[in-house]
Every structure is written in structure tokens, then in C-alpha cells.
Amino acid sequence: MRLLRMELEMIRLELSQERQAYLGMVDQLAMLERACVDLKTERDQWMDRYYKALATRASRRPVIPPGILRRLLWLCHPDRHGDSEAANTATVWLLSQRKKQ
Numbered sequence: 531m532r533l534l535r536m537e538l539e540m541i542r543l544e545l546s547q548e549r550q551a552y553l554g555m556v557d558q559l560a561m562l563e564r565a566c567v568d569l570k571t572e573r574d575q576w577m578d579r580y581y582k583a584l585a586t587r588a589s590r591r592p593v594i595p596p597g598i599l600r601r602l603l604w605l606c607h608p609d610r611h612g613d614s615e616a617a618n619t620a621t622v623w624l625l626s627q628r629k630k631q
Contacts, residue, residue: 581623594627603628 594602603624604610611617 577619581626585626594624596628599624599628 603621606617606620606624608614608617608621
């Protein structure tokens with residue numbers, strides 16, 4: 531009986547250590563997810579700055595013919611690419627070109 535109690539205590543101790551390790555990993559995952567959100571926000575801010583800088587150079591940019599612009603919008607539209615981030619970004623940029631022409 532004593533041997534079984536000792537074995538049970540060892541199992542409880544091991545379980546407690548595993549739980550602590552698990553909780554540490556959960557905390558680390560939450561920290562990484564917050565960092566990921568922060569990085570995406572920073573990336574979006576830089577992309578906005580980039581597109582604004584491009585817009586200030588609009589007078590030196592060649593005009594995209596309306597027919598070509600329509601085709602480009604059709605080709606890269608998010609509906610055709612599973613609503614991907616790249617398709618959304620390209621579509622937004624192309625639409626901004628249409629407004630300036």
C-alpha cells in the first residue's frame with residue numbers, strides 16, 4: 531500500500547510539473563499572438579505611408595488606360611482569390627488609381 535501511495539505522489543508531482551509547463555506555454559503563445567497583432571498593425575501603417583508616398587508622385591506616374599484597369603481589377607479581385615490579403619491590397623491600390631485618373 532505504501533508503494534502505491536508513493537507512486538501516486540510521484541504521478542501527482544509529475545502532473546503538476548506538466549501543468550506548469552503547459553500554463554507557461556499558453557502564456558508564451560498569448561504573448562506571441564499579441565506581438566503578431568502589433569506587427570501586422572505596424573506593417574499596415576507602413577503600407578499606408580508607402581501608398582501615400584506613391585500618391586504624391588502621381589503626376590510622374592503613367593495613366594493606366596480604363597480598359598486595362600478594368601481587366602486588372604477583374605483579374606486580381608479578392609472574390610477570385612479567396613479574399614486573400616494580397617488580392618485586397620492590389621484591388622485597393624488599383625481602385626485608388628481609378629479615382630486619380
